Amino acid sequence: MTSIQNVNPRVRAIRVSAQTVLQSRAEQITQEIIQGAQKPFEDVIDVSSGDSHRAGMKPVSFIRQVLAVCLHPELLEDHSLPLDVRLRAQRLLQACDGESVGSYTASSGLLHVRQNITEFITQRDAGVPANSNNIFIAAGTQRALMVVVKLLSRGEGQSQTGVLTPLPCPHTLPALLDEAGVTAVPYQLAEEQGWAVDVKELRQALRASRGRCEPRAIYISNPGNPTGHVQDRKSIQEVIQVAATERLLLLVDEVYQDSVYGPNTQFVSYKKILFEMDQEFRDTVELVSFHSLSCVSVGECGLRAGYMETINMDPDVMHFVDTMLCTDISTPVTGQLALDLMLNPPKRGDPSYDTYIQETLFTWTTLSHNAQRAAEVLNALPGMSCQPAMGGVYLYPRLDLPAMVRRQAGMQEVEADVLYCQKLLEEEGLLVGAGQQGGAAGSHHLRLSVLVPPDMLEKVLSRLCSFHLRFMNGHRSLTGKDQKENPDGVVISGEGKTFSSSVHRMEDV
Numbered sequence: 001m002t003s004i005q006n007v008n009p010r011v012r013a014i015r016v017s018a019q020t021v022l023q024s025r026a027e028q029i030t031q032e033i034i035q036g037a038q039k040p041f042e043d044v045i046d047v048s049s050g051d052s053h054r055a056g057m058k059p060v061s062f063i064r065q066v067l068a069v070c071l072h073p074e075l076l077e078d079h080s081l082p083l084d085v086r087l088r089a090q091r092l093l094q095a096c097d098g099e100s101v102g103s104y105t106a107s108s109g110l111l112h113v114r115q116n117i118t119e120f121i122t123q124r125d126a127g128v129p130a131n132s133n134n135i136f137i138a139a140g141t142q143r144a145l146m147v148v149v150k151l152l153s154r155g156e157g158q159s160q161t162g163v164l165t166p167l168p169c170p171h172t173l174p175a176l177l178d179e180a181g182v183t184a185v186p187y188q189l190a191e192e193q194g195w196a197v198d199v200k201e202l203r204q205a206l207r208a209s210r211g212r213c214e215p216r217a218i219y220i221s222n223p224g225n226p227t228g229h230v231q232d233r234k235s236i237q238e239v240i241q242v243a244a245t246e247r248l249l250l251l252v253d254e255v256y257q258d259s260v261y262g263p264n265t266q267f268v269s270y271k272k273i274l275f276e277m278d279q280e281f282r283d284t285v286e287l288v289s290f291h292s293l294s295c296v297s298v299g300e301c302g303l304r305a306g307y308m309e310t311i312n313m314d315p316d317v318m319h320f321v322d323t324m325l326c327t328d329i330s331t332p333v334t335g336q337l338a339l340d341l342m343l344n345p346p347k348r349g350d351p352s353y354d355t356y357i358q359e360t361l362f363t364w365t366t367l368s369h370n371a372q373r374a375a376e377v378l379n380a381l382p383g384m385s386c387q388p389a390m391g392g393v394y395l396y397p398r399l400d401l402p403a404m405v406r407r408q409a410g411m412q413e414v415e416a417d418v419l420y421c422q423k424l425l426e427e428e429g430l431l432v433g434a435g436q437q438g439g440a441a442g443s444h445h446l447r448l449s450v451l452v453p454p455d456m457l458e459k460v461l462s463r464l465c466s467f468h469l470r471f472m473n474g475h476r477s478l479t480g481k482d483q484k485e486n487p488d489g490v491v492i493s494g495e496g497k498t499f500s501s502s503v504h505r506m507e508d509v
């Protein structure tokens with residue numbers, strides 16, 4: 001392969017997202033700072049993805065300690081480590097071939113871990129049974145999803161597989177669908193209803209797609225990335241009914257199931273709801289549910305492990321899921337073991353229990369507090385409005401940008417939100433997500449993860465507010481509804497870096 005012409009055209013057609021370009025620029029700026037370049041900020045802060053460890057959140061000690069022992073079994077004799085850590089490591093090592101994390105596993109994952117996953121699911125879903133034959137471990141949810149979408153992918157043009165995808169959707173999804181060779185069929189989420197799934201929109205998107213592609217699946221992110229919406233029972237039932245009548249496979253990304261913090265809101269799995277429905281649904285609707293080690297409570301994104309559970313899937317098709325996973329030979333074993341530890345943590349009375357509870361509670365309260373704090377601050381800004389998040393790690397505020405910005409962006413052939421993010425990065429060293437037409441036509445949005453240490457959130461908000469006010473003031477004078485006042489009657493102003501909001505006061509950091 002000597003030139004770009006030799007690269008598979010399908011790969012060349014994968015859209016390079018605006019996010020990828022911003023990400024590269026952020027890395028470049030970091031390098032420039034290391035090499036001594038003078039910038040108006042000391043570092044680049046990246047809150048465009050939900051990688052909490054990168055943002056400074058701490059790993060769960062129990063998981064890291066057990067993994068440390070598994071990687072270096074001499075530590076089994078180290079009595080400074082809690083007894084439950086050593087016992088668990090011993091049990092996990094026994095589950096590995098050759099009692100080593102260095103050996104391959106079955107392509108669908110270690111049976112011991114898959115069995116523990118079924119126990120977790122059964123407990124989560126109040127007794128709905130699960131079967132380890134329906135569990136497939138992969139090197140991350142992204143990989144598992146790719147395997148299923150590739151299995152569905154067929155046809156060209158009008159007969160090409162279509163996958164209904166929410167708008168907005170996880171920023172990594174469009175490239176995955178491109179690579180798998182399927183057509184994304186966007187269905188609009190209802191921003192004013194906190195980004196709820198509107199089945200009328202779903203059906204409308206389905207109708208509009210006929211003749212353009214062959215819709216074969218619905219992708220759902222619940223709790224929502226990037227919206228923070230959490231579906232209730234009724235909404236889930238409605239989606240299941242659409243899937244049933246239209247004979248569509250449900251791909252349900254439930255990786256943020258452990259991070260629901262909205263008042264009177266709780267996570268209920270699609271599987272549980274399906275099993276509460278009539279037999280005609282229970283026995284027929286095909287569902288694949290995804291969960292990941294990259295979820296909130298442990299955030300071990302880099303260890304790369306996730307699993308999918310298939311429901312009502314033809315065993316012959318499942319055989320091909322396994323065949324496709326065989327191309328990976330094996331999912332990283334440390335990731336598989338971490339998955340086991342995540343889903344089967346220390347129990348009350350175990351030596352590691354208190355620390356485990358303290359650490360995971362800290363993560364959860366940080367997330368919940370940050371989400372509320374950030375939404376309040378962002379909602380106080382002119383030209384910005386943010387639906388409250390109920391779960392997940394992102395806020396997805398709407399930007400109402402002045403016409404002048406949209407014209408400038410048009411001249412530079414970028415979207416107005418991308419222009420905003422480029423300038424935010426250059427002027428304040430803050431990287432947030434952009435580049436998705438997520439709301440009503442013409443509106444723009446930003447994606448920012450709030451799963452960061454509280455002091456970092458303050459830095460993020462300070463940089464964002466400071467830039468936003470400067471940017472908006474630079475492109476128009478604030479008048480009428482663009483002015484938002486705090487209770488002190490002080491109009492928010494872009495002068496300097498001090499910002500008074502209705503609830504808090506932030507100083508330059």
Ligand SMILES: Cc1ncc(COP(=O)(O)O)c(C=O)c1O
Binds near residue numbers: 139141291294305306
């Ligand atoms: C909705 C959603 N699905 C999947 C993933 C990726 O999961 P994994 O790291 O297991 O591939 C993420 C990112 O964390 C996500 O936000």
